[in-house]
Amino acid sequence: MDIATSFSAFHLSEHAISDAISKLNLKVANPKLVLVYFSENYDESLLQTSLQEAYPHAQILGCSSCQGIMTDEGYNRGKGIALWAMNDYTGAFGTAIVSTNQAPFDMARQAVLRAIENSGRPGELPALILLHATPGNEEEIIKGIEHELGTSVPIIGGSAADDFAQGNWKLFTHEQSTQQGVALCVFYPSCQVSYSFHSGYATTGMSAIVTRVEGREIIELDNQPAIKKYQSWLGKNSNNDNTESIISESSLSPLGRVVGNVHDLPYFKLAHPRKVTKRGGIELFATVEEGERLYLMEGTEERLVTRAGRVIDSANDINNSQKLDPIGGITIYCAGCMLKVQHRMNQVAHYVNRAMHSAPFVCPFTYGEQGQFIGGENAHGNLMISAVLFHRD
Structure with missing residues (x-):
């Protein structure tokens, strides 16, 4: 061969x-x-x-x-x-x-x-x-x-x-x-x-439940506009007036879901936030389901x-x-x-x-x-x- x-x-x-x-x-x-x-x-x-x-x-x-x-x-x-x-x-x-x-x-x-x-x-x-x-x-x-x-x-x-x-x-x-x-x-x-x-990313420990979703757009997290919750995790003020791409800034702060555990340690699959929608939702490059718990993940350039x-x-x-x-x-x-x-x-x-x-x-x-x-x-x-x-x- x-x-x-x-x-x-x-x-x-x-x-x-x-x-x-x-x-x-x-x-x-x-x-x-x-x-x-x-x-x-x-x-x-x-x-x-x-x-x-x-x-x-x-x-x-x-x-x-x-x-x-x-x-x-x-x-x-x-x-x-x-x-x-x-x-x-x-x-x-x-x-x-x-x-x-x-x-x-x-x-x-x-x-x-x-x-x-x-x-x-x-x-x-x-x-x-x-x-x-x-x-x-x-x-x-x-x-x-x-x-x-x-x-x-x-x-x-x-x-x-x-x-x-x-x-x-x-x-x-x-x-x-x-x-x-x-x-x-x-x-x-x-x-x-x-x-x-x-993935190579680690969880920050901060999490929320998906309470409303449509396709690949998370509309609400913990019954709040998704972008408001996400930006609060990042220590930023959300702006829902216009749609905007957040691909670059979110690449070190994606959302994770637990897939399983090895030796009591969870491993995650990630969803990359793509853009903010007019209604304050977050469009992703992956599909999440209502009722899932999403964790804020963090990565570094190194x-x-x-x-x-x-x-x-x-x-x-x-x-x-x-x-x-x-x-x-x-x-x-x-x-x-x-x-x-x-x-x-x-x-x-x-x-x-x-x-x-x-x-x-x-x-x-x-x-x-x-x-x-x-x-x-x-x-x-x-x-x-x-x-x-x-x-x-």
Whole structure:
């Protein structure tokens, strides 16, 4: 088994993809799976066609990333295309996209069944699912996958992103492309797989009950306008007169929900406040339910820089007993965190490379992260890191 990556920063789509393919071909032959992460300015149709011609027997999955990509070659700010390829003679892989007017739950069910069919392993549970959906309904998508496969199959992934949250995200496989839908890949690799999903934030202890919610907007916390409660936690005065983005200021102060406990210590999934609404609500990048308790979480710039390496260290520790050197891996890093520490992303790349033992990896910057917690729960969250590592037997 071999894993290899390549990267190109040429501005023209045809030059960038040709360069990336040429570099990849020097490292790996006849890959069965090719993942593609790219900036929004590239022509996804041209990328798709070029990759089909270069790798006619490979399953392909492409997803746009926010303002750059990270690989084992380092952090690449702005424009670029990264390829990640796996050559596994006895393994199998299948990719699929479903983009219809159906409910996200049903699209996810169809996508995972089609991907399994494309893998040639019908009736067999995959070892891993890599999920890339367009933002907005990730919780329902996870439920749809679990409806078909149960809860034992780990899901890792990240929601497609663009540069400025304007809806310019893109997804494609070797079969089709979309700007609204569910894309995923099922893995049946001939090696050990390990994974990890963490936030790196700590609770402040301050919390409130969601007393009114609509979609992804929290309208009230403890029967008060949500922004009033949130700003009181931060020691600020709320202003409900106009809608305003709070993405940047809230990236170190997200809202958390307890998922489970390990040794009596809770672990959380995060929801990133996106903007204030006219009625004093808070719009999120994740869905919360009425009656849930939300905790004010806190993070620091230093934690955002170092935690990616720690998450990979955690994934490297299989069953907390046997540490192996990875052949390669995939890391999902939140775009909101990346933007907060963009001036220090070269340090983030250093920590990830060290944790990966310099093995090839790719890391897009996404608008929501999916992973499986230590307790076995697949979940969608924000401001989080998800990682999967592949180990030679």
